[in-house]
Amino acid sequence: xxxxxxxxxxxxxxxxxxxxxxxxxxxxxxxxxxxxxxxxxxxxxxxxxxxxxxxxxxxxxxxxxxxxxxxxxxxxxxxxxxxxxxxxxxxxxxxxxxxxxxxxxxxxxxxxxxxxxxxxxxxxxxxxxxxxxxxxxxxxxxxxxxxxxxxxxxxxxxxxxxxxxxxxxxxxxxxxxxxxxxxxxxxxxxxxxxxxxxxxxxxxxxxxxxxxxxxxxxxxxxxxxxxxxxxxxxxxxxxxxxxxxxxxxxxxxxxxxxxxxxxxxxxxxxxxxxxxxxxxxxxxxxxx
Numbered sequence: 551x552x553x554x555x556x557x558x559x560x561x562x563x564x565x566x567x568x569x570x571x572x573x574x575x576x577x578x579x580x581x582x583x584x585x586x587x588x589x590x591x592x593x594x595x596x597x598x599x600x601x602x603x604x605x606x607x608x609x610x611x612x613x614x615x616x617x618x619x620x621x622x623x624x625x626x627x628x629x630x631x632x633x634x635x636x637x638x639x640x641x642x643x644x645x646x647x648x649x650x651x652x653x654x655x656x657x658x659x660x661x662x663x664x665x666x667x668x669x670x671x672x673x674x675x676x677x678x679x680x681x682x683x684x685x686x687x688x689x690x691x692x693x694x695x696x697x698x699x700x701x702x703x704x705x706x707x708x709x710x711x712x713x714x715x716x717x718x719x720x721x722x723x724x725x726x727x728x729x730x731x732x733x734x735x736x737x738x739x740x741x742x743x744x745x746x747x748x749x750x751x752x753x754x755x756x757x758x759x760x761x762x763x764x765x766x767x768x769x770x771x772x773x774x775x776x777x778x779x780x781x782x783x784x785x786x787x788x789x790x791x792x793x794x795x796x797x798x799x800x801x802x803x804x805x806x807x808x809x810x811x812x813x814x815x816x817x818x819x820x821x822x823x824x825x826x827x828x829x830x831x832x833x834x835x836x837x838x
Contacts, residue, residue, distance in 0.1 A: 583617035597637040678787035712775035713788035719755040759828030760807035781822035
């Protein structure tokens, strides 16, 4: 009779407790090191020192110094030879560029945004939710060039931006309530801080399909944003137009929203949304 092979379970050896502890400590150290990178994109600093990152992160100076050195060796960060300060390196740029090339929403939105800019003359922005914050992913400038101060790859507050508010209108209730419960950081002296007013803006966006504002996120700038949907009308992101606030009167917001809905319909349908719920859509004969 053929002898049955011994059970695999009998030959598996448990890792020594010390090895398991070391592995856990390594992962904890890795997570702490990766969190340091957030400080290079969350603030307005072009570069940061070991001391500044120690204060921002709460980690020990030795831990911060070792982590930054490793990031610099890999090209994720670069260190200035004179000031000894660190900034974002070329390898981080390559990694981020790869995301833009591979992300399906960016790929579908890019040509449609070109058409939107050509039709309206205003700058277009593509954003999505990243956790509880708005991530500004892609921007195309129009003839009415405006320096919003925000760059692709910037996180923005959901409650204070039109992109965030229009996405809050279509997020799951539990997610929207969690975000709205957070403190609102004013971006300018015009930022609305009254949550009752913001909830009303969000409620209106749920009906009209767009949100608009003037001077709240940036002085001198206005924005109009509409939602983007995927299969089953799952929220994918927001499409926005940005313009000098003195150029477009509030009475014209609905007209800009109609142009945005036209473009958002194309992006949403290409992303798997059967019927975009706002606007008249794009005529079939017109390519984007």
